[in-house]
Amino acid sequence: MSFADRITRLPLPIDPARGRDAADLFSDLPPRLRELIAGAAGSSPYLADLIRKEAAWLPSGLDRDDVVADETQGLETLAPADLDIALRRAKRRVALLAALADLGGVWPLERVTGALSDLADRAVDLALRAHVAAEARRGKLPPTDADAGGIFALAMGKGGAGELNYSSDIDLIVLFDETAYAEADQMEARAALIRATRKMAATLSDVTAHGYVFRTDLRLRPDAAVTPVCISAAAALAYYEAEGRTWERAAFIKARAAAGDIAAGQRFLRELRPFIWRKHLDFAAIQDAHDMRLRIRDHKGLGGRLEIAGHNMKLGRGGIREIEFFTQTRQLIAGGRDPDLRTRGTAPGLRALAAKGWVPGEVAEELIAHYREHRDIEHRIQMVNDAQTHSLPRDPQALAGIAALMGEADPEAWCARLKTRLERVHALTEDFFAPCEAAAAMPDLSEESQAIVARWQDYPALRSDRARQIFRRIEPQLLARMAEAGHPAEALARFDSFLAGLPAGVQVFSLFEANPQLIELIVDICGTAPGLAAYLARHPSVLEAVLGGSFFAPWPGAAGLRSELDQALAATLRGPQGGYERALDAARRWAHEWQFRIGVHHLRGLIDADEAGGQYADLADACVAALAPVTAADFALRHGPPPGRGAVVLGMGSLGARVLNAGSDLDLIVIYDAAGAEGSDGPRPLGARPYYARLTQALITALSAPTAEGRLYEVDMRLRPSGRQGPVATSIQSFENYQRTEAWTWEHLALTRARVVAGLGPDAEDLGHEVEALRLSVLRQAGPAARVMPDLAEMRARLFAAKRPDGRWEAKTGPGRLQDIDLLAQSCALRAGDPARATLAQLRAGQRAGLLTPEAAARLASIWRGFWRLHASGRLLTERALDMEALGRGGQKFLLRETGAGDLAALGAQLDTEIREAEGLIDGLLAPAPAAS
Numbered sequence: 025m026s027f028a029d030r031i032t033r034l035p036l037p038i039d040p041a042r043g044r045d046a047a048d049l050f051s052d053l054p055p056r057l058r059e060l061i062a063g064a065a066g067s068s069p070y071l072a073d074l075i076r077k078e079a080a081w082l083p084s085g086l087d088r089d090d091v092v093a094d095e096t097q098g099l100e101t102l103a104p105a106d107l108d109i110a111l112r113r114a115k116r117r118v119a120l121l122a123a124l125a126d127l128g129g130v131w132p133l134e135r136v137t138g139a140l141s142d143l144a145d146r147a148v149d150l151a152l153r154a155h156v157a158a159e160a161r162r163g164k165l166p167p168t169d170a171d172a173g174g175i176f177a178l179a180m181g182k183g184g185a186g187e188l189n190y191s192s193d194i195d196l197i198v199l200f201d202e203t204a205y206a207e208a209d210q211m212e213a214r215a216a217l218i219r220a221t222r223k224m225a226a227t228l229s230d231v232t233a234h235g236y237v238f239r240t241d242l243r244l245r246p247d248a249a250v251t252p253v254c255i256s257a258a259a260a261l262a263y264y265e266a267e268g269r270t271w272e273r274a275a276f277i278k279a280r281a282a283a284g285d286i287a288a289g290q291r292f293l294r295e296l297r298p299f300i301w302r303k304h305l306d307f308a309a310i311q312d313a314h315d316m317r318l319r320i321r322d323h324k325g326l327g328g329r330l331e332i333a334g335h336n337m338k339l340g341r342g343g344i345r346e347i348e349f350f351t352q353t354r355q356l357i358a359g360g361r362d363p364d365l366r367t368r369g370t371a372p373g374l375r376a377l378a379a380k381g382w383v384p385g386e387v388a389e390e391l392i393a394h395y396r397e398h399r400d401i402e403h404r405i406q407m408v409n410d411a412q413t414h415s416l417p418r419d420p421q422a423l424a425g426i427a428a429l430m431g432e433a434d435p436e437a438w439c440a441r442l443k444t445r446l447e448r449v450h451a452l453t454e455d456f457f458a459p460c461e462a463a464a465a466m467p468d469l470s471e472e473s474q475a476i477v478a479r480w481q482d483y484p485a486l487r488s489d490r491a492r493q494i495f496r497r498i499e500p501q502l503l504a505r506m507a508e509a510g511h512p513a514e515a516l517a518r519f520d521s522f523l524a525g526l527p528a529g530v531q532v533f534s535l536f537e538a539n540p541q542l543i544e545l546i547v548d549i550c551g552t553a554p555g556l557a558a559y560l561a562r563h564p565s566v567l568e569a570v571l572g573g574s575f576f577a578p579w580p581g582a583a584g585l586r587s588e589l590d591q592a593l594a595a596t597l598r599g600p601q602g603g604y605e606r607a608l609d610a611a612r613r614w615a616h617e618w619q620f621r622i623g624v625h626h627l628r629g630l631i632d633a634d635e636a637g638g639q640y641a642d643l644a645d646a647c648v649a650a651l652a653p654v655t656a657a658d659f660a661l662r663h664g665p666p667p668g669r670g671a672v673v674l675g676m677g678s679l680g681a682r683v684l685n686a687g688s689d690l691d692l693i694v695i696y697d698a699a700g701a702e703g704s705d706g707p708r709p710l711g712a713r714p715y716y717a718r719l720t721q722a723l724i725t726a727l728s729a730p731t732a733e734g735r736l737y738e739v740d741m742r743l744r745p746s747g748r749q750g751p752v753a754t755s756i757q758s759f760e761n762y763q764r765t766e767a768w769t770w771e772h773l774a775l776t777r778a779r780v781v782a783g784l785g786p787d788a789e790d791l792g793h794e795v796e797a798l799r800l801s802v803l804r805q806a807g808p809a810a811r812v813m814p815d816l817a818e819m820r821a822r823l824f825a826a827k828r829p830d831g832r833w834e835a836k837t838g839p840g841r842l843q844d845i846d847l848l849a850q851s852c853a854l855r856a857g858d859p860a861r862a863t864l865a866q867l868r869a870g871q872r873a874g875l876l877t878p879e880a881a882a883r884l885a886s887i888w889r890g891f892w893r894l895h896a897s898g899r900l901l902t903e904r905a906l907d908m909e910a911l912g913r914g915g916q917k918f919l920l921r922e923t924g925a926g927d928l929a930a931l932g933a934q935l936d937t938e939i940r941e942a943e944g945l946i947d948g949l950l951a952p953a954p955a956a957s
Contacts, residue, residue, distance in 0.1 A: 027086040028057040032129035036428040037066020038421075046072050049079045057086075060128045067428045070410040074120040081117060091121050092142040096150065104154045108227055111147050112234040118143045123190065123407055126400075127429065133396050134371075136403070140188040141179070147237050148177050148196065149283035151227040155220035156284075165216040166209035174204030175217050175254065176289035179282035180244050180275055185368040189399065191406035191413075193239035194228075197279075201288040202256040214256065221254040239412060244275060257292045264299045274352045276300045277359075278368045301360035330446060332439040333423060337402050338414035342446030344402065346453040347395045354382050370395055387452060394449050401442070404429040473513070476520050477503070485529030494533040501540065505547045514912035518550035518557050525561030532564045549627065552914035555686065555902040556623050563734055566620035575621055576630070579639060585646035589614055593654055604658040608726055611651055612733035618643050623686055623900055633896040633922055634889070640684035645781050647736060648673055648690070648727065652782035655726045659719050664706020668699035670785015671716055671753065672792045673723070676743045680777035681862045683892070685899040689738035690727065693745075693778075694720045694753040697791055716753035719784065724752070743774050756795065763802045769815035772806045775799055776853040777861045804857035816851050817950045820844065833906035833935070835895040840943030842895060845888045848946050852876065863888055880945055887938045890923060894935070897922040 034056075037043035043066025047058040065072035075082065088094050095114035102110055122139050125131035131139075156173045159165040165173055180195040182188050198221045205213045221242070228237040242253045246263035264272065276296060281289025330341050338344045351373040359365040362380060367373045371392045378388035402414055404426050417423045424435040432438040477499075486492050506515045526532060536543050550557050560566065580588070589611065596610040597603070622643070626636040652673060656666060677691035678684050698712035710718065728739045744750050745762040754762070763775065778799055780792040806812075820839070829838035836842045849863040852870025860869045864885050871881040898906045901915045908916055908928060916928060925931035 027125075027130055028054040030128075030130045031056050031060055033127070033431050034059055035063035035067055035127045035431055036433060037063050038425045038428050039066045042066050042069075042072055046075045049075065050083065053083060060124060063428075064124060064127050064407075067425050068123075068407045068409075071120070071123055071407055074116055074123075078117055078120055082120065085117055085121055086124070088121070091118055092139060092146055096143075096146045099150050100153070102154070104151075104158060104223070104227060107150060107154050108230075108232065109234050111150065111227070111237045112232070114147075115143065115237045116235060119190070126190075126403055127407075133399055134186075137182070137187045137189065137399070140190065140192065141183055141186040144183050144188055144194045144238055145179065145282045147228055148179075148194070148224065151224040152177060152198075152220065152284050155223040155227070156217070158223075159216040159220050164212075164219075166205055166213050168204045168213070170201060170204035170285055171287065172284040173213070173217060173220075174201035174285050174288055175220065176200070176284040176286065176292070177282055178289055178293070179280045181278055183282070184278035184280040185370065187369060189406060190403040191410050193241050193412060195241050195244050197245045197260075198224075198242065198254045199257045199260050199289075199292060200254060201285060201291075202258055204288070210256075214254070218252045218254045225253070257288070260292070261295055264296060268299050270356070273300050273356060274349075277352050277355055277366070280368065301356075301366065330443060330450075332416060332443055333420070334415055334418040335446070336415045337398055337405065340446075342448070342450035344395065344398045344414075346449055347391050347398070350391065350453040351377065358382055391449065391452060394445050397445065401426065401430065470513075473516055476516055480520075480523060483524050483526070485523055485526035485532070488530065491529035491533060494537055495529060498533060498536050498543070502536070502543055502547070505543055506550075514914055515547055515550045519546065522546070522550060522557045522561045525558065526564060545624070549624075552918050553623070553627055553901045555900060556620075556627065558903070559620065559623070559686075563616045563620070566617045579642075582642040582645045585618070585642055586649055589646050589650040593650060597654070604654070605731070607654055608651075608729075609731050609733040611647060612731060612736050615643060615647050615736055616734065619686070626897070626900055627918065629921065633893040636900075637683040637685060637892070637896055640686070640688065641679060641682035644679055644684060644688075644690060644737065645675070648675070648692070649782040651726045652723060652784050655723045656719060656784045659722050660706065662706060662708050663710050663715060663718075664704035666696075666719070666785035667701035667704045667712050667715060668785075669697040669787035669791050670783060671696035671719070672780050672788055672795055673782040673784070674778045674795070675781040676774055676778055679781065680779040682779075683862065685896040687899045687903055689740050691740050691743050692724075693741060693743055694723070695756050695759050695791075695795055696753055696784075697756045713751070713753075713755070717751055720753040723784075743771075745771075756791070756798070760798055760802075763798075764805065767806075769806075769809075769812055770819050772803065772812075772854055773816070773847065773850040775802060776850045776866065779861055800857065800859055803854055807855045807857045812851060812855055813950055816847060820847065820950070830905040831907065832932070833894070833898070833908065835891040835898070835935070838939075840939040840941070840946065842888065842891045844946055845884055845891075845942060848884070848949065876949070880949070884942060884945060887942045890934070890938060893922045894919065894931075
């Protein structure tokens with residue numbers, strides 16, 4: 025289809041005579057096209073002038089597929105003086121075609137802004153290269169192999185997003201890659217590139233007899249008041265890392281390497297990602313953006329009543345900037361965790377946010393429609409006289425001219441519709457930026473509660489003015505929710521503990537303000553689970569996981585977790601700010617979020633204690649399995665790859681049995697096979713034994729050392745051969761010899777729970793199969809020994825003498841409790857030579873082998889389940905021994921729900937009865953058989 029065939033709308037000429045004069049220049053063109061030219065020229069003196077100047081070119085230019093490429097072809101060879109004229113001619117033609125295509129509806133908004141942005145990119149690139157080449161010809165630029173002398177221009181703002189408006193200036197940051205030059209040449213290169221940058225800006229900005237190309241603004245560069253127009257990439261990175269502000273982060277959402285050494289520009293933006301995209305959900309950016317909006321309004325005097333005459337379509341109430349801020353601020357909040365949100369364009373950004381649930385889909389589409397309409401009006405304002413303005417005229421006749429360019433014959437009706445749209449945009453965006461501007465009334469508080477609230481101002485989380493400002497807005501809602509809780513005094517006391525342990529408050533308080541549903545969750549946790557509240561105080565960033573969209577999705581399983589963590593670690597290691605230490609931090613952040621998710625799901629009854637135990641085990645498996653190869657790779661950089669076949673990590677105890685709780689540590693042992701190799705081959709080689717000992721220590725550190733993101737797990741290696749005195753890593757030959765000739769019965773009992781959870785080295789999988797076969801062989805050899813049951817009886821006696829039950833509600837330690845049933849179950853697996861690891865499976869193995877009657881096996885299994893629910897649920901609530909009074913009614917209610925008891929008295933009676941019953945059953949099984957008469 026021709027240009028004329030694609031016309032879908034027509035502007036109206038305010039000055040019909042001027043419009044006819046323009047149309048009469050093209051008597052051979054189709055009538056509808058001439059009508060478009062008449063409407064454009066009749067309402068825009070600027071377009072009328074362009075039509076006259078380019079009358080010879082226009083008929084052939086209308087159907088150009090890529091007018092920018094056509095009009096700038098071959099300009100690379102021009103000297104700067106000739107380039108000045110050629111670029112101005114290209115600007116006239118692109119501007120004229122874009123205006124007619126826009127007014128006639130031939131091009132959509134994206135193509136109009138895209139053509140203007142493409143011309144800007146091409147013009148900057150041509151001018152920059154021309155002046156860099158001139159500096160080189162003068163001998164002022166040291167030699168380099170870098171493209172364009174290593175200089176590059178970043179298109180910022182609308183230019184970076186490909187959204188330039190009709191009479192836009194272009195915002196550029198010009199930098200150079202200092203590594204393109206020898207250190208001794210860098211100052212000379214800097215001076216030459218500064219001169220080239222100034223001349224480039226003049227080439228584009230100066231108004232000559234031929235017009236201008238683009239007004240060029242270089243003030244977005246770092247510390248523009250004191251820095252030259254071109255600085256090194258290293259200096260820019262240092263500035264942003266040390267002093268960068270939220271508005272600069274927002275600006276870089278749209279940044280794009282547009283001219284010069286594009287590869288160097290793209291490297292710079294990759295290195296800048298951690299500054300732009302924060303690892304945590306950044307709700308504090310909302311306040312920064314809101315403050316910026318208010319400052320702009322105050323500075324421009326745009327905060328008054330909304331009137332269409334004189335209204336600023338960019339910065340005014342309900343204008344373009346409000347939609348852009350709305351989009352960019354949400355991108356800043358979540359883009360650090362979700363790369364899909366890092367789009368440059370406003371409409372694509374809104375749609376990406378809607379797809380991820382950050383903006384309701386209907387709100388996103390409504391804002392996009394308003395944004396497109398606003399941009400159309402902005403273009404028509406600027407088309408009138410090619411003025412860099414965004415304000416509608418105050419004069420009624422001039423305002424009617426803007427309506428006419430929009431094809432509207434009734435200016436008053438058009439203004440009324442526009443006012444409605446502006447008010448709607450303001451309402452949608454203001455609710456996001458200032459949802460709590462009007463402070464809610466404080467609820468009535470008891471004297472005791474008032475005393476608690478009064479001391480909050482002295483806590484570290486509230487030490488900054490900004491934190492106090494945000495907290496004042498959310499405090500009434502927090503206290504009101506606590507007053508509505510089942511046990512408000514307990515909830516307030518627990519929240520007080522949470523707040524006291526919080527190291528800083530701005531991010532968390534901003535999170536609560538932007539997401540009131542989190543206030544309900546924190547009140548629920550504080551009213552029920554002090555242990556989980558304490559965990560939150562140590563790791564407040566885990567609250568972000570609730571907002572991530574997958575918090576309530578189905579459990580991914582061990583394989584899904586491992587894959588996700590592998591990807592997170594790989595992304596961290598290859599990132600510009602990556603490295604092994606950063607990977608350990610990433611693993612901790614990731615695991616803390618999943619641990620919090622399990623705890624919340626358990627607390628809210630979405631899973632029970634049995635499911636929680638399996639999920640905690642899946643998570644631990646994924647952490648050990650993912651960190652083991654990362655640790656081995658880092659260790660190998662210094663000492664070479666693992667000698668021989670490598671090593672495997674065995675999960676012992678609760679990890680091996682896959683029954684972890686919220687407070688579990690990890691029992692591990694490491695077995696290696698050097699396969700005859702004497703040592704490693706690396707920069708600092710080690711013998712096989714010290715190699716695996718130090719690699720094991722490195723893995724323990726990776727799992728247990730506190731970093732900036734906290735601790736992952738406590739690790740216990742006392743179950744290795746010879747306990748604390750034995751080496752931390754054991755060769756498979758030594759392990760087999762020890763287990764077959766030296767191990768005590770308790771070590772064989774522990775072996776019934778051993779499970780390979782990770783590998784280190786090339787043949788770790790095969791080694792793991794071999795270790796598992798060895799485990800079963802040892803159990804079948806040792807199980808029939810007559811000493812197993814006497815040794816078990818003796819071990820029970822020593823255990824119970826050394827550690828008595830920890831309080832009235834102890835379900836784990838002591839006769840007839842979890843540990844006692846676990847030991848009996850392990851003896852069943854040992855004596856039966858059965859591979860089962862979990863307690864319930866081992867009891868069934870004992871029944872199959874005739875070691876337990878079906879009745880005894882079933883009863884012990886039932887009692888174990890009840891004790892596990894009490895113990896695992898209690899560990900979620902508190903890190904200490906269960907104290908029902910200290911837990912309060914919220915925690916008591918949770919425990920009663922989990923155990924199925926009607927009240928505490930019933931729970932206590934059931935616990936006492938089942939302890940005695942289990943103890944009696946186990947004592948009977950361990951009693952020596954009567955001597956034959």
